[in-house]
Amino acid sequence: MPIPKSVVRLLPFIALWMLVTLVLTFSLDAKSAEKDGTLAEASALLVKKFDDKARAVALLVESAHPRTEEILSLIQEGELYYRKDDDRLFKIPVAETGAQAVDLLDASALTIEKTRDFKKVTLNNLMRGQIGLALAEIGLKSEDPAQREAAVRKLLGELSDESVAVLRKRIGAEPVAAVRDLIQVALAVNDLRNGDEAARLQAVERVEGSLEPPVRTALTQVAESDVSPVVKQKAQLALNGIDEQIRLYGMVETLYFGISLGSVLVLAGIGLAITFGVMGVINMAHGELIMLGAYTTYVVQQLMPNHLGASILVAIPAAFMVSALVGVAIERGVIRFLYGRPLETLLATFGISLILQQAVRSVFSPLNRSVSTPEWMSGMVEINPVLSLTLSRLYIILFCLLVFVALVMVLKRTPLGLQVRAVSQNRAMARAMGVRSKWVDAMTFGLGSGVAGVAGVALSQLTNVGPNLGQAYIIDSFMVVVFGGVGNLWGTLVAGLSLGIANKVLEPWAGAVLAKILVLVFIILFIQKRPRGLFPQRGRAAEG
Amino acid sequence: MKTKASKSAVIGTLSALALAVSMNVAVAAEDTIKVGILHSLSGTMAISETTLKDTMLMLIEEQNKKGGLLGKQLEAVVVDPASNWPLFAEKARELISKNGVDAIFGAWTSVSRKSVLPVVEELDSIMFYPVQYEGEESSKNVFYTGAAPNQQAVPAVDYLMNDLGVERWVLAGTDYVYPRTTNKILEAYLKAKGVAAEDIMINYTPFGHSDWQSIVSDIKKFGAEGKKTAVVSTINGDANVPFYKELGSQGVAAGDIPVVAFSVGEEELSGIDTAPLVGHLAAWNYFMSVDSETNDSFIDGWHAYTKDDKRVSNDPMEAHYIGFNMWVEAVKKAGTTDPAAVQESIIGVAVPNLTGGYSTMMPNHHITKPVMIGEIQDDGQFEVVWQTSGTVAGDAWSDYLEGSKDIISDWRAPLSCGNYNTKTAKCSGQNF
Numbered sequence: 011m012p013i014p015k016s017v018v019r020l021l022p023f024i025a026l027w028m029l030v031t032l033v034l035t036f037s038l039d040a041k042s043a044e045k046d047g048t049l050a051e052a053s054a055l056l057v058k059k060f061d062d063k064a065r066a067v068a069l070l071v072e073s074a075h076p077r078t079e080e081i082l083s084l085i086q087e088g089e090l091y092y093r094k095d096d097d098r099l100f101k102i103p104v105a106e107t108g109a110q111a112v113d114l115l116d117a118s119a120l121t122i123e124k125t126r127d128f129k130k131v132t133l134n135n136l137m138r139g140q141i142g143l144a145l146a147e148i149g150l151k152s153e154d155p156a157q158r159e160a161a162v163r164k165l166l167g168e169l170s171d172e173s174v175a176v177l178r179k180r181i182g183a184e185p186v187a188a189v190r191d192l193i194q195v196a197l198a199v200n201d202l203r204n205g206d207e208a209a210r211l212q213a214v215e216r217v218e219g220s221l222e223p224p225v226r227t228a229l230t231q232v233a234e235s236d237v238s239p240v241v242k243q244k245a246q247l248a249l250n251g252i253d254e255q256i257r258l259y260g261m262v263e264t265l266y267f268g269i270s271l272g273s274v275l276v277l278a279g280i281g282l283a284i285t286f287g288v289m290g291v292i293n294m295a296h297g298e299l300i301m302l303g304a305y306t307t308y309v310v311q312q313l314m315p316n317h318l319g320a321s322i323l324v325a326i327p328a329a330f331m332v333s334a335l336v337g338v339a340i341e342r343g344v345i346r347f348l349y350g351r352p353l354e355t356l357l358a359t360f361g362i363s364l365i366l367q368q369a370v371r372s373v374f375s376p377l378n379r380s381v382s383t384p385e386w387m388s389g390m391v392e393i394n395p396v397l398s399l400t401l402s403r404l405y406i407i408l409f410c411l412l413v414f415v416a417l418v419m420v421l422k423r424t425p426l427g428l429q430v431r432a433v434s435q436n437r438a439m440a441r442a443m444g445v446r447s448k449w450v451d452a453m454t455f456g457l458g459s460g461v462a463g464v465a466g467v468a469l470s471q472l473t474n475v476g477p478n479l480g481q482a483y484i485i486d487s488f489m490v491v492v493f494g495g496v497g498n499l500w501g502t503l504v505a506g507l508s509l510g511i512a513n514k515v516l517e518p519w520a521g522a523v524l525a526k527i528l529v530l531v532f533i534i535l536f537i538q539k540r541p542r543g544l545f546p547q548r549g550r551a552a553e554g
Numbered sequence: 555m556k557t558k559a560s561k562s563a564v565i566g567t568l569s570a571l572a573l574a575v576s577m578n579v580a581v582a583a584e585d586t587i588k589v590g591i592l593h594s595l596s597g598t599m600a601i602s603e604t605t606l607k608d609t610m611l612m613l614i615e616e617q618n619k620k621g622g623l624l625g626k627q628l629e630a631v632v633v634d635p636a637s638n639w640p641l642f643a644e645k646a647r648e649l650i651s652k653n654g655v656d657a658i659f660g661a662w663t664s665v666s667r668k669s670v671l672p673v674v675e676e677l678d679s680i681m682f683y684p685v686q687y688e689g690e691e692s693s694k695n696v697f698y699t700g701a702a703p704n705q706q707a708v709p710a711v712d713y714l715m716n717d718l719g720v721e722r723w724v725l726a727g728t729d730y731v732y733p734r735t736t737n738k739i740l741e742a743y744l745k746a747k748g749v750a751a752e753d754i755m756i757n758y759t760p761f762g763h764s765d766w767q768s769i770v771s772d773i774k775k776f777g778a779e780g781k782k783t784a785v786v787s788t789i790n791g792d793a794n795v796p797f798y799k800e801l802g803s804q805g806v807a808a809g810d811i812p813v814v815a816f817s818v819g820e821e822e823l824s825g826i827d828t829a830p831l832v833g834h835l836a837a838w839n840y841f842m843s844v845d846s847e848t849n850d851s852f853i854d855g856w857h858a859y860t861k862d863d864k865r866v867s868n869d870p871m872e873a874h875y876i877g878f879n880m881w882v883e884a885v886k887k888a889g890t891t892d893p894a895a896v897q898e899s900i901i902g903v904a905v906p907n908l909t910g911g912y913s914t915m916m917p918n919h920h921i922t923k924p925v926m927i928g929e930i931q932d933d934g935q936f937e938v939v940w941q942t943s944g945t946v947a948g949d950a951w952s953d954y955l956e957g958s959k960d961i962i963s964d965w966r967a968p969l970s971c972g973n974y975n976t977k978t979a980k981c982s983g984q985n986f
Contacts, residue, residue: 473792473795
């Protein structure tokens with residue numbers, strides 16, 4: 011190795027230190043002279059390198075250089091690299107062979123030949139916080155109102171004296187009402203901590219109804235320990251109002267969580283509602299059909315790595331086809347010989363589920379596969395500071411409803427649906443009318459399996475894509491179908507959603523483990539009372 | 555023990571023929587030293603344990619290339635306990651009495667180890683256990699090469715408290731023995747450090763829990779009350795992926811509420827998109843990103859062996875590396891593979907670990923290791939942000955729990971006891 015280890019370890023620090031000195035002096039010529047000076051200083055300072063880097067960042071912020079914001083954002087985004095040979099700093103958005111590296115000082119671009127030539131300027135959590143605050147302070151002056159709002163929110167409760175001054179000046183000139191309100195709240199929080207009695211009293215009135223977490227913290231402090239009883243009382247009142255609101259939004263949130271869990275249960279169970287509900291086949295491999303759908307998503311994503319957003323849409327029909335084909339194969343190969351013998355079907359399909367699991371282990375390795383979430387599905391919609399809805403969950407709820415509607419349409423409005431219903435209601439009569447019942451069996455099983463595959467696409471966004479994926483959902487699926495009433499899609503929908511909500515309502519006070527047990531116990535008792543579930547089939551079909 | 559060893563050797567050679575048919579194991583020449591590998595290759599734990607089987611096969615192959623041991627070649631005997639705890643005991647018995655192995659490397663979960671324990675004790679063999687665990691155990695026949703709580707959990711909490719200024723704590727874990735015991739130790743430790751009871755939130759979830767919405771939302775609320783909050787996670791296995799995904803989608807950034815995990819390593823991260831998780835922490839005794847020459851050559855060997863240069867290495871792999879080399883050294887020192895002799899000779903053996911130092915087998919059958927805290931990076935690797943200045947010796951019996959404070963373990967003569975109470979000066983004879 012040409013360079014001693016100790017020097018290599020110094021490099022990131024030296025690089026940043028140099029950057030600071032370089033930007034400060036802003037002279038390219040001084041580079042070599044600076045280098046020697048800082049090297050000596052750096053080795054003296056190297057006790058914990060992150061401390062030194064933090065100091066360098068502080069210096070950079072203090073310098074108030076025009077490029078400070080750019081450099082800090084680059085570090086934060088992890089796009090700042092240095093070349094190992096000469097410590098020059100580069101902006102590298104994507105670190106891979108053939109990508110572009112832009113020299114930070116003279117903006118010249120070059121192509122990366124070996125990624126190992128460059129090393130990232132790393133940072134730790136403390137520095138991340140430091141840079142975040144520094145960027146927020148800079149962001150206060152930004153042109154973009156959204157950025158200003160984000161900056162004020164970030165600084166809320168942590169305002170420095172300079173920022174207070176900046177905000178006081180800004181507030182008159184602020185054109186956007188929402189940002190103005192937020193600035194007032196921020197200043198009020200500052201007053202609650204540092205103002206005199208009149209200012210505190212006014213501040214309490216100002217923050218009334220604000221749901222920002224720092225407001226609540228500041229009010230709690232005032233309500234507990236303010237010297238003035240008037241302020242104390244007012245603060246307590248304001249606090250009660252806020253708590254009332256938080257409780258209300260908490261309930262909305264629980265409901266959302268419940269619906270979202272419910273929609274996952276419905277998605278997992280709805281395929282089974284067809285194979286088990288309509289055909290009466292106890293298919294223990296149902297979970298593995300879901301798993302195949304999730305793996306299909308993974309494969310599709312591998313095939314089109316540059317179109318993550320579209321890959322998930324391509325994966326939906328692909329997963330349907332893969333799982334449906336496997337389903338048809340299972341039906342033709344095994345299940346059709348076992349109709350009317352539920353116990354043997356159960357054992358055979360359990361065997362198939364083990365075979366499928368081990369097959370996936372052999373093909374894809376037993377490790378989980380990483381399926382990325384496309385840009386348009388990540389993040390959340392913030393309704394207010396205490397209630398935000400995660401986007402991926404929102405899409406899954408919508409997707410679940412879509413799948414449900416599509417399936418109801420297929421069963422009610424297509425010739426296949428008619429034949430499926432006919433066969434399930436009275437096989438002999440349907441055959442007498444010329445329905446090819448064996449073909450219908452295979453198609454029905456394929457449809458149910460395909461829908462399981464589609465559920466796998468949704469689950470790949472929430473959980474592990476691994477060989478055990480299916481096992482985690484098989485029990486839940488049966489639970490939903492049995493609870494909803496065998497042979498009834500609406501029952502599955504209602505059962506899934508209500509079980510999801512029940513689970514989430516119980517969870518906060520019973521804990522996740524107990525909540526699950528309570529729900530199971532409830533279902534057992536319910537089935538004792540109504541063995542045919544929520545929506546039992548009536549008439550002759552019930553006998554079938 | 556001599557008679558038993560020779561007898562089992564005869565049975566071993568006989569069964570080697572049967573093995574060749576029934577299992578995919580290379581049958582070597584007449585006289586070999588057999589090493590048992592007891593890791594699940596199917597079922598839930600296959601995800602973690604298959605890698606360890608491969609690691610052992612690689613280590614054995616490398617040792618054979620170096621000329622084997624005591625002039626003989628090593629032969630791996632691989633069995634599959636299929637993530638089935640009672641089957642671990644059966645397979646261990648099969649390995650020792652039928653196949654005549656001289657040492658077993660295996661198990662992952664604590665319950666599988668507890669299942670094997672009576673078997674190795676009864677047959678007086680030895681087993682190397684490579685995973686971090688809850689402590690409160692020291693068997694004459696087991697060598698614990700993973701971290702005890704004082705080598706992982708306690709230093710991690712120290713780091714959060716002193717370096718990040720954390721004042722409120724969420725202890726989240728999967729509902730079984732390792733998280734329960736570790737959290738009990740951590741709770742006692744935090745309270746001893748002056749943390750109030752209302753600043754500690756403890757949460758348990760079932761195995762494979764997949765819907766983390768309410769828990770993550772609770773954590774967010776718990777952390778929004780003005781004091782710096784951190785999550786100490788003993789969440790196990792597959793449940794981690796949905797947990798981290800939910801953290802990401804609910805926007806819990808490491809800068810606000812850092813999560814430090816004890817069961818999440820490089821391998822678990824390889825199944826997640828880590829971009830939203832950058833900055834969350836893990837505490838281990840080894841990270842793949844550690845810059846040392848032994849580590850570089852270990853990783854090169856691993857990539858060559860698996861023919862896949864994207865395969866990651868992780869902490870339990872290092873534990874097997876250390877354990878295997880310790881066993882090799884101990885066998886050389888004793889001049890025999892007889893388990894009873896190796897049990898004696900291995901104490902005090904020091905071998906290089908992968909982080910650039912040495913690990914030593916202590917008299918309590920635990921080893922010395924450095925403790926490191928790493929931050930998750932967007933490439934699925936960890937960046938070390940803190941580490942102990944030297945190595946830390948594993949403590950079998952925690953100093954923070956009532957009932958285990960006064961207990962020590964020392965397997966050297968004359969004490970030879972895994973559960974010795976220093977107050978009553980008695981050896982209970984119960985090692986777990």
